[in-house]
Amino acid sequence: MNNQFQHICEQGFEQLSVSMLITDLNGKITYVNSVFQELTGTSINEVLGSHTNDHFNCPITLEEPWEGECQLRHKNHGISTQWVVITPIYDDEGMFLETAIFICPNPGDIDTLTKLPNRRSFEQQLQQALSDSKLQDQVFAVLFLDLDRFKFVNDTLGHSSGDSLLLQVTERIKRSIRSQDIIARTGGDEFVCLLRNINSEKDAENIAKQIITSFNHPFHLKETEIHITTSIGISLYPFDGDDLETLISNADSAMYRAKRKGKNQIEKAEVEINAGAFERLLIENNLRMALSREEFYLVYQPQLDLNSNQVNTFEALIRWNHPDLGIIPPSEFIPIAEETGLITPIGDWVIQTACEKIKEWEQAGYPAIKVAVNLSAQQFLQKGMVDKLTDTLIRTNVDPSLLELEITENMVMHDVESAVSTLHTLRELGVRISIDDFGTGYSSLNYLRNFPVDHLKIDRSFINDIETDPSSKALTNAIATLAHDLDLKVIVEGVETLNQLNLLRESSCDMVQGYYFSKPLTSDLVTSFMNYVNQEETYSFT
Numbered sequence: 374m375n376n377q378f379q380h381i382c383e384q385g386f387e388q389l390s391v392s393m394l395i396t397d398l399n400g401k402i403t404y405v406n407s408v409f410q411e412l413t414g415t416s417i418n419e420v421l422g423s424h425t426n427d428h429f430n431c432p433i434t435l436e437e438p439w440e441g442e443c444q445l446r447h448k449n450h451g452i453s454t455q456w457v458v459i460t461p462i463y464d465d466e467g468m469f470l471e472t473a474i475f476i477c478p479n480p481g482d483i484d485t486l487t488k489l490p491n492r493r494s495f496e497q498q499l500q501q502a503l504s505d506s507k508l509q510d511q512v513f514a515v516l517f518l519d520l521d522r523f524k525f526v527n528d529t530l531g532h533s534s535g536d537s538l539l540l541q542v543t544e545r546i547k548r549s550i551r552s553q554d555i556i557a558r559t560g561g562d563e564f565v566c567l568l569r570n571i572n573s574e575k576d577a578e579n580i581a582k583q584i585i586t587s588f589n590h591p592f593h594l595k596e597t598e599i600h601i602t603t604s605i606g607i608s609l610y611p612f613d614g615d616d617l618e619t620l621i622s623n624a625d626s627a628m629y630r631a632k633r634k635g636k637n638q639i640e641k642a643e644v645e646i647n648a649g650a651f652e653r654l655l656i657e658n659n660l661r662m663a664l665s666r667e668e669f670y671l672v673y674q675p676q677l678d679l680n681s682n683q684v685n686t687f688e689a690l691i692r693w694n695h696p697d698l699g700i701i702p703p704s705e706f707i708p709i710a711e712e713t714g715l716i717t718p719i720g721d722w723v724i725q726t727a728c729e730k731i732k733e734w735e736q737a738g739y740p741a742i743k744v745a746v747n748l749s750a751q752q753f754l755q756k757g758m759v760d761k762l763t764d765t766l767i768r769t770n771v772d773p774s775l776l777e778l779e780i781t782e783n784m785v786m787h788d789v790e791s792a793v794s795t796l797h798t799l800r801e802l803g804v805r806i807s808i809d810d811f812g813t814g815y816s817s818l819n820y821l822r823n824f825p826v827d828h829l830k831i832d833r834s835f836i837n838d839i840e841t842d843p844s845s846k847a848l849t850n851a852i853a854t855l856a857h858d859l860d861l862k863v864i865v866e867g868v869e870t871l872n873q874l875n876l877l878r879e880s881s882c883d884m885v886q887g888y889y890f891s892k893p894l895t896s897d898l899v900t901s902f903m904n905y906v907n908q909e910e911t912y913s914f915t
């Protein structure tokens with residue numbers, strides 16, 4: 374190679390993230406890049422002029438292209454297994470000149486979508502970190518990440534959007550961690566990070582916080598923008614385990630705890646109670662029996678109409694009373710019911726029970742009470758849903774206009790056309806439709822224009838800081854105004870204080886629901902509630 378050209382090439386080789394050597398015809402090393410020196414702990418002078426056999430424990434045939442696993446000797450007498458690619462270089466006449474040797478990640482260790490290390494490779498690196506750290510008394514952390522609601526994006530927007538989201542997520546995580554940290558993809562929407570050379574738990578937490586923050590702005594998928602979050606569990610060597618399985622499983626359990634606490638947060642391993650996976654299995658097994666054992670019941674939360682100061686709608690919310698585990702909130706078992714498909718029979722039971730209650734209250738002589746029922750995506754998207762609903766309404770002899778169905782925007786985004794047609798059929802049947810948790814998903818009023826719906830329920834997160842954050846108030850008002858243009862009534866969820874209620878009275882919102890006014894009530898309390906307000910002649914609250 375001419376000298377100047379060689380110099381340019383070597384500058385390029387220095388930019389590579391893989392190790393590279395060049396040998397002459399006899400296997401003597403004539404060039405080495407700094408990645409190789411770092412990897413083996415050798416200096417340039419120790420390598421230049423040495424023979425490939427001094428470094429590799431496998432016969433390397435310099436004149437033939439080859440790739441495969443080789444044992445590489447390190448300066449500290451250690452040996453590692455590496456993926457080696459041999460590329461002989463010939464001149465224009467076909468004369469063999471020299472050989473380039475690359476040490477690359479094993480293709481079997483790479484996740485094909487994100488090009489990150491996969492589980493196998495991560496476990497190797499973790500094993501390496503364990504043996505190094507044991508010798509050198511070092512602390513390191515494992516972060517276990519799982520995207521919140523990823524399955525939903527994949528199911529509703531399709532796999533290509535799911536893939537695109539995973540790539541964007543990979544970039545954001547990479548930008549949040551330090552250059553020496555390792556990130557791997559270990560499953561569909563599961564990532565793990567290995568953070569070496571940290572001084573304390575705080576260091577690991579700070580990096581996890583960076584990752585959470587990096588999800589703050591929306592991701593762009595085709596023509597939609599979506600907000601997605603991640604839950605993170607942290608385990609620390611040596612405190613939360615001193616072997617691979619324990620460290621990973623403790624970080625996994627911590628991640629699962631973060632999910633149950635409401636997602637989008639960080640939890641640290643709790644070694645004493647590594648119960649996450651166990652609890653989950655327990656719930657899953659018990660959930661299968663809960664229906665036949667009649668362990669579910671509904672509670673009903675009233676909605677106050679701000680114009681008339683009356684209550685005529687209650688939202689039905691499911692509860693699970695397990696004989697040993699106590700009362701389990703829906704946030705803990707609905708996701709498991711969705712994953713296991715049990716949501717369909719459970720959802721059917723909810724509709725059936727709500728209709729029976731409507732009838733019961735009607736027959737007891739109370740003025741028409743509407744009940745709103747939450748539908749899960751699978752329920753809404755299942756074939757024959759409308760027929761089943763019609764059947765239930767006929768069997769229970771309930772006026773369809775007394776039943777409201779709460780769906781979320783996400784459910785309609787997958788196949789807008791077929792969703793709109795389902796919604797029209799439901800409308801013709803006479804049931805009302807609400808969009809629940811508005812502001813947490815696509816939040817596209819533009820799309821709503823096409824949906825035949827009646828109510829928009831603004832998510833609790835808006836009201837949370839309405840007293841302190843002027844933009845929340847402005848946003849709530851803006852949503853209400855736009856919704857009114859679309860002929861939708863606006864319900865604000867999660868009103869907890871008088872101050873919030875008063876602020877909302879100044880806005881153009883139509884109804885409120887929340888602890889300030891009433892917590893969800895058992896059906897007995899609903900009748901007491903109605904008896905009480907009946908004495909006042911109307912369901913009136915001022």
Ligand code: C2E
Binds near residue numbers: 749888
């Ligand atoms: P959601 O439909 O948005 O229901 C409102 C949730 O907010 C309820 O939680 C309610 O108890 C709670 N809440 C109401 N007012 C306040 C307040 O002032 N402050 C606070 N902090 N919270 C308030 P819950 O009952 O735990 O239900 C959680 C979610 O579980 C529901 O959110 C709904 O998405 C789902 N869910 C509940 N019942 C069913 C059901 O029968 N089927 C399906 N598929 N999902 C259900």
Ligand code: MG
Binds near residue numbers: 688747779809
């Ligand atoms: Mg709801």
Ligand code: MG
Binds near residue numbers: 809833
């Ligand atoms: Mg809601």
